[in-house]
Amino acid sequence: MTIIINEDLRAYIDPLTNDEFAALERSLLSEGCRDALVLWGDILVDGHNRYSICQKHGIPFNTTQNHSFQSMEDVHLWMIDNHLGRRSVSDFQRGVLALRKKEIISARLAQAQARRASAELADAGAGAGAAPEAEPPWTRELVARAARVSSATLGQIEKIQKTAAPELVDAVKSGVISINAAAAVASLPSEKQAAAVAGGRKELRQAARQVREARLPLRPEPEAPPSDATPDQIRIHRLTLLVAELTEERDHLKKKVQHLTIALAEARGGTA
Incomplete structure (x- = not known):
């Protein structure tokens, strides 16, 4: 079996802490790898830590293909939704992930609107019917709801992303502040x-x-x-x-x- 590690995908989600990685390693050694690794073709999408531990200790594992992915954006959105649903993810991490999802969806909406506008111009003289309504944009309230934080907290996360020094961002991620x-x-x-x-x-x-x-x-x-x-x-x-x-x-x-x-x-x- 060929499994390709995409470094951008592996770095897309914050890595586990040393303690979290050690706990996962103990679990895999005692219970085996119960959850299948998710692949897109040969590319590993979910299970990078499990894969490296299984390779290190020779632990058997299963894989499953996700055939719904059409682009790398689809992969990113799936990864975001997958991690947003995990209880171990901090409020700051959920806020960052939800903001990333907003960027992807907003870009897609802008592209769809541009294509729809071009189609409407092309069909203007042909008496075409009205185009279907576009998906509503992701408002701050929707983003905050996805991250399970308040709008005020989401605004603070945005400020940290824009103006915080790397040392301060690391302090937030580690729970020091x-x-x-x-x-x-x-x-x-x-x-x-x-x-x-x-x-x-x-x-x-x-x-x-x-x-x-x-x-x-x-x-x-x-x-x-x-x-x-x-x-x-x-x-x-x-x-x-x-x-x-x-x-x-x-x-x-x-x-x-x-x-x-x-x-x-x-x-x-x-x-x-």
Whole structure:
């Protein structure tokens, strides 16, 4: 049997961690390879880790052909859907995969619309019937639903993809920092992101907190009372300033409590 390893396909999905690979190896050694490897012709589509372990230890395995694939895009979409359905995939990984699916589907829709427009122009003089409606585009809500995350979290994942330094992306993937905190740290210059990652969990939390606090609106300068103000008016002015100061302090404390609540939840979950 000839099995071809396509390096792009093998790298299309994030690799297993060392612990996950070791656990899979123990399972295959004790139970054998129960799930068939998925092929497209001679190309291995699903089961790269199982295949390498079976080859290493001489473990028998079965294969199955997927005859529905018509292109490499079909293979990518199948791989994405297959991994989106797995419970072991993290929220960040699901978000990245769902965004990849959106890119593929959006490109296909654009191509289909271009072909339909050309066909309509060609058939305009022939009195052809109305063309069937196109598949609706993938909205942010659909992408978030596919990834099983909120729209806000999906936006944070997009920001991380666009602006995060490689070190920060690796920290998110490994669970050192949460998506929420990483999106905040991703606002910093790349060298500061890398320095925060090098400093560990505590430094990352501090960097995220500083970014969040820096986004708070600046306090406006208070207006002075009129020059001809009466003592009562001056007293009222001072009390008004005091109320405004206390209100600002209250709002600041509420935000601080929210940040501490997030930090506590992240600490309990083992992330930054």
